[in-house]
Amino acid sequence: MFRNRLEKVYRHLGKQAARQGIECFRIYDHDLPEAPLLIERYGDRLYVSEYKRRHGFSDEEHDAWLGDCLQVISDVTAVPVEAIHVKLRQRKEGRQGQYQKLDEQRNEFAVTEAGLSFLVNLTDYLDTGLFLDHRITRSLVRDLASGKDLLNLFCYTGSFSVYALAGGARTVHSVDLSKTYLSWTDRNVALNFPEAGNRHRSIHADALRLLLDAKEPAYDIIVLDPPTFSNSKRMDDILDVQRDHVAMINGALRLLRSSGVLFFSTNYTRFMIDAAQIRSTSIRDITKATTPFDFAGKLQRYCFRIEKED
Secondary structure, X not given: OHHHHHHHHHHHHHHHHHHHOOOEEEEEEOOEOOEOEEEEEEOOEEEEEEEOOOXXXXXXXXXXXXXXXXXXXXXXXXXXXXXXXXXXXOOOOOHHHHOOOOOOHXXXXXXXXXXXEEEEOOOOOOOOOOOHHHHHHHHHHHHHOOOOEEEEEOOOXXXXXXXXXXXXXXXXXXXXXXXXXXXXXXHHHHHHOXXXXXXXXXXXXXXXXXXXXXXXXXXXXXXXXOOOEEOOOOOOOOEEHHHHHHHHHHHHHHHEEEEEEEEXXXXXXXXXXXXXXXXXXXXXXXXXXXXXXXXXXOOOOEEEEEEOOO
């Protein structure tokens, strides 16, 4: 069953990826209960993560089952088993739990997206360094960025920042509480724009506190993609995206200049936006419009475009 399903989806998605010149895409995400795996392609390598569950196997039986699955994946994709990186995926509360550093930069390698290069790591973190579901959203930011000042909050590894620079942004500020991600962001920027200089600045700061304290407009575009929940000891407050999204969005609107644009997204599957409390009458749900072909019918995030009125 797994082989048949994987062959079908890979044939379909592989053709679309090839037609669009995309080398990083999601192939499979728990399509069958018997195969609770997530499979993504990054160039000539695969990232496979197994969703944690009560499988009832002994260690030996589980190893055998996983080995069989990896052989099927290798057969279907023509990627050697030794180029498949496997992780156990389990729900963690907050970004700090999901992205704990396990090793240095030696396992990074570069992939391309829309003519830009990004460093990914399929070995040392649960997530890879490039969120594939925001591929279209990044392009929207690039299309708007020319001559603009952009703020990328909870920037992670800075992919939105790289796209903004590629679109001709005047300045880009990348904010995160993690020095690991800011360093990764700097490497991604340097990989694409070694002469960026003062056009890009990484800022080590609590993005939530920055938004709550926001007063003066200084940006034309803001990207706000917070974790669903975070209780990092380095944060001044506990972040809960459902509870705090109005305060965060209104803070971002205060930082925007007239006619500025905010892109707000969240992975909280039960999220409901409180539009009545947001100080903008231009709130567009662009979730469907920013859903890539490889996430159709399976996207577990929301995305909104919110404009600041003149």
